[in-house]
Amino acid sequence: MPSYNYDEFSPDDYDFDTVEGPVVGQKAPDFELTTSDGRTKRLLDFEGDFLVLEIGSITCPLFQSRRGIMQPLQQEFPQISSAVLYVREAHPGVDIPGHQNFDDKLACATRLKSEDGETRTVFVDDFEGAAHLGYGSMPNAVFIIDRKGCVRFQAEWNNPSATRKALAALIAGKPVRVKSYFRPALPPIALKTLGRAGRGSAGDFFRGLPFLIWTNLIKRNLRLLFNQQQGARKSPGC
Template sequence: MTEYNYDRFSTSHYTLDNFQGPAVGRKAQDFPMQTTDGARRQLLDFAGDFLVLEIGSITCPLYQSRRGKMKTLTDDYPHTSFAIMYVREAHPGEARSKHEDAEGKLANARALQFEDGEGRTILIDDLEGHAHVAYGSFPNAVFIINKKHCVVYYSDWNNPTATGRALVNLKAGKPAPGMGMFLPATPSIGIATLKNAGEGAGMDFLQGLPRLFWENLVKRNLRVLFRRPQPISPDMNC
């Protein structure tokens, strides 16, 4: 097994055709997390009717590209809880390098909040990524979890439009539809994210781009087209 906090991005750090996170109908695991003000809280301690939990980091172009549309969902659903699980840097570079200690990870999460303007609650995983590994280890997965801590929707790659459709159904008492198509990062946001990560991040991304294209835009999206979603009640007890 490779080191969790890698120095440089490589597609070898991900099993792109075999997502290992909790599927629909499974129990979501709870973990102790840290907030950006240094407080401790549990991952599944939320007040809303559902928790929309998105995986992200400041160096992830996909996550950064989704933030605008996810902000709209946050505004549209004030009675739903939204949170970010802050994980390892997806594309570390000289400016935003891999996390060497908890303080470095906290600093990057705070930069995401105060410099980039992330308004959702940021919950910081531990340095070894125990929560992230339990939730599949992908850099921008999303989960919707009910009050009984059951996963009622997930996608290995967040598609905010599909996440919004899932919320519409769940709040109406209906099962969520299947996950949406994988969408690449917005070019301008992706370039800016890699540039801000520092030297090395962009080149590592370009080297992995052919496999990312094949595994996600082609193979993964074809699997989604032919997959039948599992109908799960929004209030199921697992």
């Protein structure tokens, strides 16, 4: 991968076969980050019993498709905190290009709040993506982390229905048995998101689409169906 902040999307920018971030039973990495409103705060300094952390950017069709279910979780489960880690643009175009500096990333995160109406706390990763890389570098992963900083649920691709069921089980003190199958972005939201990013965004996305369908919709879901574990990088356990 030549550069973390790419100008054109390619499937080669991601490793779809290895779980690079922390998995269930491992410690979640903590980072001191800037929020979209300019505060400095530690990622794992949260209120409540659990933190639901979703990875995203305004040019990610998957993230934009999930927000309608993910945002209300904190109202439904008031004993949790919910946040977004804003990372590199998943599908940059001429109107929303890849970030050239931290201010570009902060500006896009601010647009997520002001234009898209995001209600969750938005943490802005640094320019080189230290936190994103620490959490596996996927464009729309999700983690549920407890007060001790332990990962209790994790999915490389957020399936909001599965995330909600996992959260409900954890709050009830029950084991999490849900499988987080990959689900594509809603087509109207995907087209709107890519169009907003501008020329180049949709073209790069559709060129990579056959590979993405094979690796995620087919291969990954079959792996989950038959309980086959992906290779995972070792990190400190809880």
